[in-house]
Amino acid sequence: MSVATHWGSFVAVVDSGRLVRIEPTSDDPSPSPIGPGMVTAADDSARVLRPAVRKGWLNGLPRAHDTARGEDAFVEVSWDDALTMVGDELRRVRSQHGDSAVFGGSYGWASAGAFHNAQGQLHRFLALGGGYTDSRNTYSTAALEVILPHVIGGHPWSYQSRMPMWDEIAENCELVVAFGGLALKNSQINPGGLARHQTQDLQRRCRAAGVRFVNVSPIRSDVAGFLDAEWLPVVPNTDTAAMLGIAHTMLVNGWHDEDFLRRCCVGFDRFASYLLGELDGVTKDAAWAARITGISRDTLTDLARRLTTQRSLIMVNYAVQRADHGEQPIWMSVVLAAMAGSMGRPGCGWGAGYATMDATGVAPGRPSVATIPAVSNPVLDFIPVARIADTLLHPGRTIDYDGHRLTLPELRLVYWCGGNPFHHHQDLHRLARAWQRPDTVVVHEAWWNTTAKFADIVLPVATGLERDDFAAGFSDPHLVAMPRVREPEGESRTDHQIFAALAARLGYEKEFTQSRSEIEWVRHLYEQTRDQLGDEAALPSFEDFWSSSTAELPALTGPFPGSFEALRSDPRRFPLPTPSGRIEIFSEEINSFGYDDCAGHPTWFEPVEWLHADRADRFPLHLISNQPASRLHSQYDNGGHSLGSKIRGREPVTLNPSDAGSRGIETGMIVRVYNDRGSCLAGAVLSDDLMPGVVQLSTGAWWDPVRPGLSGTMDRHGNPNVLTADRPCSRLSQGPSALSALVEVELYEDPLPDVLAFTPPNLEH
Template sequence: MERRMPVATHWGSFVAVVDSGRLVRIEPAPDDPAPSPIGPGMVTAADDAARVLRPAVRKGWLDGLPRTGDRARGADAFVEVGWDEALGLVGGELRRVRERYGDAAVFGGSYGWASAGAFHSAQGQLQRFLALGGGYTDSRNTYSTAALEVVLPHVIGGHPWSYQSRMPMWDEIAEHAELVVAFGGLALKNSQINPGGLARHRTRDLQRRCRDAGVRFVNVSPIRSDTADFLDAEWLPVVPNTDTAAMLGIAHTMLVNGWHDEDFLRRCCTGFDRFADYLLGGADGVPKDAAWAARITGLDRAALTGLARRLTERRSVVMVNYAVQRADHGEQPIWMSVVLAAMAGSMGRPGGGWGAGYATMDATGVAPGRPPVASVPAVPNPVPDFIPVARIADTLLHPGRTIDYDGRRLTLPELRLVYWCGGNPFHHHQDLHRLARAWQAPDTVVVHEAWWNTSAKFADIVLPVATGLEREDFAAGFSDPHLTAMPKVREPAGESRTDHRIFAELAERLGYGTEFTESRTESEWVRHLYEQTRSALGEAAALPDYDEFRRRGGAPLPPLTGPFPGGFAELRADPAAHPLPTPSGRIEVFSAEIDSFGYDDCAGHPTWYEPAEWLGGERAGRFPLHLVSNQPASRLHSQYDNGGHSLDSKIRGREPVTINPLDAAARGIADGAVVRVFNDRGGCLAGAILSDEVMPGVVRLSTGAWWDPDQPGLSGTLDRHGNPNVLTADRPCSRLSQGPSALSALVEVEPHGEPLPDVRAFAPPEIER
């Protein structure tokens, strides 16, 4: 008999249909107005050939090959072992490395989205386990928004993510705004997701409400489809990586025409005079006017001038997407977008001003936040060392090297044991051939994985873990005012165990099992965290008890209302009474603190720096196409690339690459052909889609295709499947943030021809049983 059970994922809530313990299908939740197609595709992956069913150890590591300088990771066979032996090997390595090299030699900065669930947070479980065992080297910031996270606290103050409650929500924009200018666009596909879970998708309908209310949209992006068709957005196809120059040209036009909000800049901002001198060319003799910006950005001078006029005449919102800051000098478009909004006159007025990351997930701009929800308790890390998240390859290749980071000098530690749980570094890191070389450096790499993806194939010890369908929990999404029950839909595949059970057994072997589990079972932990949340929220939330919550399948949380700390409306009304948490108490158009760092790639005010790779540079002579490696529509990052929806999007088994028809014709590329995308860092195969939704000179190859090197272990070898990070540069945004610069990459494309190599991304490695 079929049973129907709620399922919570990062891409929404669904209903799982199970028959005699077998997952039959996954259906959208009936009250979700815009369900993601990723959910039903999960069925395909649940029991596919790529599932890791038993603990496995790399053959060379198990046979005792030298553990430093061994080059076989990624190419070696594996040997399946029992859980007792596997846990003994992991526990023994943790003891050995800590005793010989110290706790900082253990890297626990495991990064990734993992799966939804308040208790079964992969990183939370890992870091609690490692902290109780003595500590670990951690990572800081995210691949998504590292530049933003570092620069915004200097500019507007507060926690790096506090801006999300300080910017106008979509319903405010619909009621009060007249114009939205979106740098980097508002790709609706990105709003499928929400970290932690999502009850129902609301971004599409909220955007439609804005358009129905008469709000006009301008999409400043190299990709026309970065706004939904129903928005009827004006498209300004900007040369990638030149958003800062476009904003400077608009700002110069405002300034010289006297259109800027002088009162707000004088009362609520600091350092505008220094920035104005730069705009006018006082610092370098180059006025940053619309003509100057047009030469750099490829935009029409009249379009820039007209946009300056419209931003100041109408209640407007300047939006900037996360993508524009994942580039050389990625701090600059974020900083400059705040300054542009401050100049335009709508900052701090209802429905107007500035915001970042709209439509990046179904949370930003939807609600300003949600009440706190209990999760696996964190333990203070005894090791103070950390690395910027995108500098993992540098750390492995160059231990002892010092780097700048946000006014500090960091010494990169020597990492001997890498413990990765709930993420896929061979998806999100740049220049995968360089990462593969760096990944050979540590003595041991331990990975928890449900599937034989690239990270598992590059590990020494692989421990099979249960998926979100195979354990009990409850979900609470970012800013989503709803809790969703997560019953165990099916038994774990093979010998898979939950992350918590693995760490609990390891902690018991290492002498701190009780401290880790607090003598609770997993089910007791989930109930405890829910009841802890219920108690903390009190009568206002009126949450049912846990058993009733599970019967209902979920429960709403009370919405948060403002005013929120650091609000721009309060700043505009009375900056003395409501200062921002910045050194001046105001928006820092010029930051004396950043200026004091003396960085040659990040001055004290927004500045145009020529990217290392862009269509206006010398390198474009060799590689004349700019690669946009944006987020995919068919999966979450690399999650469920083996799911049905992602597999259906492939072209002859390869990730699709979108090429403008003019560029395709010049290269003899037909629609649906398999092409080689390459530069001097690497190359990959992809399936061509010809479309004028990308501007000439630009190709789009989304991230997340599992890396499939033609000759594993050979640096520079062709990727059969279409992972763009064989092409991107492992180069920091700047010395301020050390964030990734994936969107500063140039490539060339050519037809591949026949025969085509088979795609092996979803095949397990050679396994000896």
């Protein structure tokens, strides 16, 4: 049977109802190893088998300021009792505190599928019930999502159809400069599902065509070895300074594209004054940038020359904006591309997020595919996604966000499904304190991960292997059938079944289900897609699609709104959707906000935590908490591939040999990584792929605190978010700043505690 996941399509082999193995499809040139590892987790001991309620909550014990969540026992109950409790609590909270007291942001990737989309199901259910407080933006790209509409206009994600695709780069480009690298491990994934991986082959095609690559990153392996990239190790969080030094060199040598800047941009004169030091007395030349970034003046000068004399493309990765003042490298990368002379030329100019998933740069988009229909939310309140702990701790506080003032609502019931806040949020000890505040936390989960252990009511859900659906990946030109491979484990139900049963109790089952069964919904959404695309797509009948496993969608060819090529040709005829109709090097709108941490043009702001900060005297290593190679975020950390990457059960942490040697650390040793916010154990790996002064510990290890109720307690497993700061990158986006964190590492010589991340809590019947 076909299995479509975020990390590719596979074939599942089942024997007598048990999942035996998962194999890559024969036509995937670069299959992800995550898929076969799913077998290990399918029915492991961490599965949630029956509805469970936290014992303290069930007994009515105080829960607003205690520490019971995360360390309490659970009582298994019947589905009828569990659904009654959830329905009654929704009624009570709405009646006593209003609909905005229900939080349904439920951020996370969930699993692939057009119908069984966890957030879509939850938001539809809560909206029909009266509304809910939602979250806005993503942990991955919050700063980018807010700044780009000001600079180039359009929807936050419209840039993906406006930047060069890999095949165009191979044909037209000579030089690619990648700020933040091009980590191929990230291209394993695609939101919504994936038929087959293409990024690696497309990158190889670029190299075979003679394209040269420059990797500006603290990590050499952020670019695949076959690209033969020039590595420029850069002090973390200083990409903006490097770009400013390059831009100053272009300006003073007259290498910049004056014609494009005059016709297609606004505000360059004001930005040039900043570069020259006329506004603050600091000249942003290559020597200034070298002192900050660690990249030599001569190297920056040479890079400025190459960018302006060759057909060039400036890439910026998502990682550089998950940091203090994360908007600045995104904004500055656009400005640098505009200055370099290749903006709006085929295969050249600017782009973001290449290789962050197997979609970006592969295709500019795909036709619209029908999904579970959304319902308008009657509640207008929302919070920036990374401000959930602030909201729980400080209801009523007012914060800035993109030119607006938001009042944080009082949340009394948190309803979460399809995500893991104890993976993606920063400063987990602070989140754990905040998580004690609401009256009730309801979670849909398949496994007893940290989020389930910190809930009050846990409802067991079927996995993507245990339900019918079809996948439609972002920019992926295929639909993939997803017939269930096996029956749900234990008493698990699908999210839709749970919400349908709750809607029946609350009086709106028909509105929620539209009187369709789940397979009828899947068929309906497929046929709706087929009708929308018409004869041109010639999609097969549902029966043929279901039996053949895949269907191909027609390619999108444009023209796409906001094209930089069209802008270059005639900015009056093809304006951008910005206030000026051009690229906003200086934004009057942002300037009018009066923020002290985001000016009207790209600006160098010193990070709160970086290697030149005073804090580095105590914590001299910069932590890079990047995406893992062995799983998707925290998904399938209990899968075979992720478990196989552990060192004595702990997440691996990579150090430069010079940093490890001075601390007496060798590969395979268990170390303690720590700062003032917390500490965790990890297994040491030594590599000169990291520049000295940097350590790398991927996100996604299930948090395993020794004492869940004790703030600052050590994590046994290696979750870096016990170390990262819950600090917004600026008042503009309120995005996360996970990659601005300093730590120290020491050899751990005490007896090793057992890892209990995959062990269920105490369960009573």
